[in-house]
Amino acid sequence: MSKSSNDSSVPTRLIHDTCLCLHTQRAARALARRFDEAFRPLGLTSGQFSLLNAMNRETPRSMGEVAAILAMDRTTLTANLKPLERQGLMKITVDAQDRRSRKLILTAAGKKLLRAAAPVWKRTHAALEREAAAAMSGIDIPNLRAGLRAIA
Amino acid sequence: MSKSSNDSSVPTRLIHDTCLCLHTQRAARALARRFDEAFRPLGLTSGQFSLLNAMNRETPRSMGEVAAILAMDRTTLTANLKPLERQGLMKITVDAQDRRSRKLILTAAGKKLLRAAAPVWKRTHAALEREAAAAMSGIDIPNLRAGLRAIA
DNA sequence: CGTAAATATATTGATATCAACTCTTTTGGC
DNA sequence: GCCAAAAGAGTTGATATCAATATATTTACG
Numbered sequence: 001m002s003k004s005s006n007d008s009s010v011p012t013r014l015i016h017d018t019c020l021c022l023h024t025q026r027a028a029r030a031l032a033r034r035f036d037e038a039f040r041p042l043g044l045t046s047g048q049f050s051l052l053n054a055m056n057r058e059t060p061r062s063m064g065e066v067a068a069i070l071a072m073d074r075t076t077l078t079a080n081l082k083p084l085e086r087q088g089l090m091k092i093t094v095d096a097q098d099r100r101s102r103k104l105i106l107t108a109a110g111k112k113l114l115r116a117a118a119p120v121w122k123r124t125h126a127a128l129e130r131e132a133a134a135a136m137s138g139i140d141i142p143n144l145r146a147g148l149r150a151i152a
Numbered sequence: 153m154s155k156s157s158n159d160s161s162v163p164t165r166l167i168h169d170t171c172l173c174l175h176t177q178r179a180a181r182a183l184a185r186r187f188d189e190a191f192r193p194l195g196l197t198s199g200q201f202s203l204l205n206a207m208n209r210e211t212p213r214s215m216g217e218v219a220a221i222l223a224m225d226r227t228t229l230t231a232n233l234k235p236l237e238r239q240g241l242m243k244i245t246v247d248a249q250d251r252r253s254r255k256l257i258l259t260a261a262g263k264k265l266l267r268a269a270a271p272v273w274k275r276t277h278a279a280l281e282r283e284a285a286a287a288m289s290g291i292d293i294p295n296l297r298a299g300l301r302a303i304a
Numbered sequence: 305c306g307t308a309a310a311t312a313t314a315t316t317g318a319t320a321t322c323a324a325c326t327c328t329t330t331t332g333g334c
Numbered sequence: 335g336c337c338a339a340a341a342g343a344g345t346t347g348a349t350a351t352c353a354a355t356a357t358a359t360t361t362a363c364g
Contacts, residue, residue: 010270016206020293022205025222027176028180029322031173032177056164072350072351078313078314080350080351083348095312099359099360100359101313128303135301135302135303139302147299151283151284152178197320214343215343226342253329
């Protein structure tokens with residue numbers, strides 16, 4: 001006889017221990033909280049920091065380009081831009097070459113905030129790498145990044 | 153003179169390429185979409201699947217325990233339980249030993265849904281691992297999981 | 305040229321996420 | 335036993351996420 005409560009061919013325990021989706025969500029939540037806290041004095045979240053970064057270039061990107069870079073749904077990007085635009089950190093302009101497309105442009109305030117956030121990021125990321133090394137001896141951070149890219 | 157637009161000591165490009173927070177968020181979004189799609193015929197999201205899994209045990213867990221397992225804020229868990237409870241997949245009971253605490257208990261419907269979802273998970277995860285191997289030759293999935301645990 | 309298909313984005317509705325705050329219950333010091 | 339501190343959970347408000355759907359613009363075909 002099999003056990004009464006867990007007779008599935010794929011036990012709960014195996015799924016919990018194995019699932020890359022769960023492991024990635026767990027890490028994503030933990031890292032978001034950590035960077036959110038670090039950026040809080042600047043009135044910025046971790047996601048907003050990544051988003052501003054993706055827009056910080058000479059040649060403005062379109063919504064679709066930024067959404068692809070962040071592996072984010074286009075409609076999520078539309079929503080995420082609203083608070084940034086409201087705070088005057090960036091603006092959305094119609095692309096003159098293709099009037100369906102939008103160019104996402106950082107304002108001076110947005111660039112200034114990014115400059116202020118950069119050392120916070122550097123400090124926080126360095127601490128994260130130190131702790132990761134302590135938690136997992138011989139952790140290979142570049143390899144971890146490559147693995148994350150492979151599953152994204 | 154330094155360049156006019158990017159004179160920060162930490163260039164945007166370096167942050168974009170390096171940031172583990174961004175890489176993890178990207179992967180988390182992509183995997184959530186993928187598993188959400190696979191579970192859709194069952195009316196389940198990837199997060200709900202992980203949550204039901206965390207509650208599937210003989211000895212019920214409390215909210216705090218489940219939140220810790222998922223690296224999730226306690227208040228997020230409260231919110232996430234609402235649709236599951238409404239759909240009759242689980243119920244929340246007061247712990248008789250400690251009336252502050254809640255025991256999270258899967259219903260028969262919840263267990264049945266989990267059993268139906270298990271093969272979907274198995275299939276989807278196997279496909280993910282295949283594609284990850286194709287994207288990154290020599291990818292070490294157990295090592296990737298360990299790295300995710302180290303940063304969570 | 306004109307229209308159907310494709311492309312780029314926006315809106316709506318549901319769930320997810322967390323900080324700040326509140327409420328209830330338990331624990332510890334006395 | 336009493337009361338302050340601690341612990342567990344719920345509520346509110348803001349942002350994040352995506353599917354389904356809608357709108358505007360461009361492209362392609364005839």
